[in-house]
Amino acid sequence: MLRLLHRTWTTKHSKRIQNVIASRRYHFKTGYSAELTKTFTADDVLTFASLCGDKNPLHLDEEYAKTTRFGRCIVHGVLINGLISAVLGTKLPGPGAIFVSQDIKFPAPLYVNESVTAAVEILDIRKSIVVCSTTCTATDTKKVVMSGKVFLMVPKDGQKGT
DSSP states (O other), X not given: OHHHXXXXXXXXXXXXXXXXXHHHHSSOOTTOEEEEEXXXXXXXXXXXXXXXXXXXXXXXXXXXXXXXXXSSOBOOHHHXXXXXXXXXXXXXXXXXXXXXXXXXXXXXXXXXXXXXXXXXXXXXXXXXXXXXXXXXXXXXXXXEEEEEEEEEEOOOTXXXXX
């Protein structure tokens, strides 16, 4: 009987206990969020294409892009995802956070010169692993252009790096 009560109490309250422990170890807790807004210009896209080698004309050639389903040049998905990395590494959780894994989807295109807001929310904290939801939304149209989940390794407060 005592084991059953212990198991029920542990299961029921473990999430709350984990959040209390995490709040003592970190400066953030479940439910915290942060965001960053940026407009990617044609120069930004060209620089990224030069750096990574993805010179798909859909990103760089307006005449070519007009012949596609998108009708104009779109921003590389991985470049959009870079905003998520910026939020995670500079705002929340912040310096020292590093990607362990990520699941992403691109439900709509982001067009060149269109403003986008990258948002992160902490969903769970498991020891040194933080789970976050990620969303990038075109600011004017409110269309979600990227969404997913990321698992991060984070240092304890006061430690540098992971």
